[in-house]
Amino acid sequence: MKWMRSVPFLLIIGLIVADDRPIPSTLDGPFLPVTRRFDPSLRRGSDDLPMDHPRLRKNVSYNFPEQISLAISTPTSMWVSWVTGDAQIGKNVTALDPSSVASEVWYGKKSRKYTSMRRGVSTVYSQLYPFEGLLNYTSGIVHHVRIDGLEPETKYYYQCGDSSIPALSKEHMFETLPLPSKSSYPRKIAIVGDLGLTSNSTTTVDHLVENDPSLILMIGDLVYANQYLTTGGKGAPCFSCAFPDAPIRETYQPRWDAWGRFMEPVISRVPMMVIEGNHEIEPQISGVTFKSYLTRFAVPSAESGSNSSFYYSFNAGGIHFLMLGAYTDYNATGAQFAWLKEDLDKLDRTVTPWLVAAWHPPWYNSYSSHYQEFECMRQEMEHLLYEHGVDIVFSGHVHAYERMNRVYNYTLDPCGPVYITVGDGGNIEKVDVDHADDPGKCPSARDNIPEFGGVCRLNYSSGPAEGKFCWNTQPEWSAFRESSFGHGTLEVKNSTHALWTWHRNQDVYKEENHGDQIYIVRQPDLCLPTTKVT
Ligand SMILES: [Fe+2]
Known part of the structure; x- marks a missing residue:
């Protein structure tokens, strides 16, 4: 029985060790790619809630x-x-x-x-x-x-x-929320994608409520x-x-x-x-x-000078958010691009140091699902966002989680944004589990045709996947990916540090087990040398 008495002690030690692990920061990157596959003890999907469910009924x-x-x-x-x-x-x-x-x-x-x-x-x-x-x-x-x-x-x-x-x-x-200022930030921002109305969506929303956000981004x-x-x-x-x-x-x-x-x-x-x-x-x-x-x-x-409800911007404390439309004209000659350029030119990073963008389909995505689907949008807009030092990009569409290393034009770059996919809100479709680099899972030309815009499939021009459409291993720009339902939270601490946490639905009752956690650190002196940041 002696071993039974020691179990709680070991558990406590285990928790202390877990708590003492330093949270990594993007300054520690680029990270070697890591994949955590779908836990087969969980269900990949669930049915929608019926219309007579108590949370859906008109009362x-x-x-x-x-x-x-x-x-x-x-x-x-x-x-x-x-x-x-x-x-x-x-x-x-x-x-x-x-x-x-x-x-x-x-x-x-x-x-x-x-x-x-x-x-x-x-x-x-x-x-x-x-x-x-x-x-x-x-x-x-x-x-x-x-x-x-x-x-x-x-x-x-x-x-x-x-x-x-x-x-x-x-x-x-x-x-x-706080007024725009480099010293005030929303307490916690929840980011949710592809939510739907299933029992998995219910877990996501209940989990989100427990995290007590002061702002929610619902990214399509x-x-x-x-x-x-x-x-x-x-x-x-x-x-x-x-x-x-x-x-x-x-x-x-x-x-x-x-x-x-x-x-x-x-x-x-x-x-x-x-969005x-x-x-x-x-x-x-x-x-x-x-x-x-x-x-x-x-x-x-209208408040942000956009003539379209498909794209807009807003401030929350010292963060400027760009909410971009992927299912409306995104070409460099179009109205959205012109508005975006004007919006970015007006920015004062001494007041809103953080620049966070969100749109629905990801540009960087190593899952088979929606692989390179919005490559045309990336080719039109990426340089503008990079030049203005976008810090983080949130997307959904892919029903899984993925956090990229800082990247620009498919090349690791310490000044590229951190792209994060959280299309794992829990809708009626299932969690995506296949990776484009898995044997036999590289999408064919007929797969992943976007519902707006054109097809711009691209073979890589350099690196280990040169001349190929898919890598044969997790790409270097993909830092961490896991197939699971969940949502994310962003806690901006000051003008350079923000804590990003991905909360898996199965972690709802044991919050010390985060799916992913990292400090996203801005380097304005390196990446925005012409911007005065005091
Ligand atoms: Fe979608």
Whole structure:
């Protein structure tokens, strides 16, 4: 029995050793590539939550707000969005009148003692499939109100709705982020990709809540409503296997409403910044696309000088975020590129030292899935981001985790961004497990055709994979990859150091076991010698 008494002691020693391990930093890199394969004791996928799941059910009456969410507008203002009324689905649907219910937000620094009220806009959208046997959808009334005059790092209480009915929401609370400054940063930023609405998504969101972020980046493929028929039937676990005979890719739009309810407990108190993924395209009648995504979310496009909701920028403390569109024109001659250049030229790195970019499909990716899919976008935009010293790039799309060594133009570079893929939020499709360098897993020319833009497959021009499309071992630019569900958090400590942590879903009850953790360290003197950083 003596050995049993020693077990707790050994466990304690083990924990101390684990805690004492120094967290690596990017200054220790470039790192030799490491692969951790999928743990076969876990499931690679899970079914979607049913529409009658308690977290998906509507639980307010007709004119009362639901699906409440926040998004940053400017450092002193916030978008508050919600939905009222009932969506309809059927052969014939009649759009609700958006003016039938007001859009008001009452808010102030003390609970139930509101000192301000702002009115906003309301709208509806329809998803129309004029084909035999397919059903049409028209949404509830979507409201967006911009509340302003907010003080930094301050708690605000609010209710939204229509006070004349009266039909106001219950009271919610949020905390504003710090003003742009090299000495103030958001407490913790959560980064989530390809979330969906499964039991794995539930674990991801519960885990995220436990991590208590003050800001969320939702980097595309939110709901997966396009894995369904318009009747709500068939939640398909893979994109290409769904609906081969349908005249158009169908969607079940009530999944969006369900997702809004699922997320409300988090995003009614923590701002969520979205960028579009391929699952948001949702083509319908007359070639209309992205209707649900564009209607449901408020993003600070006008505030950041962008004329498009497909790309924008915003500040949170000393971080400037670039949210870029991969499913809209990204060419160097296009409007997004011109806006991006202007946005970058205006940057003052003495005020916002950190520059973080996000878009949905990764440029650097060694998994077979989506391998080199957005190579055209990389070739158009990479040099501009590199010249302006982007520190970190977050992407999703690939349903697994991967952190790159600092890289530029497929060459290790101490001033290249740290690219990180976190498309592992837990959607109905499975975790990606194949690597392009695994025997027989290098994608063929027919694989990985992007849903926007062109095909720019590239054989490497130098290095161990010279003349080849795939490496035969994990590429040197891939520092660490693991096939698992999870999400990430970024904690910026000061103008040069940020702690990045990848939280695997299976680690939810033992947080000392991180999937990956590293200090991302900026070197402005080396990489931005012409920028004054005090
Ligand atoms: Fe995607």
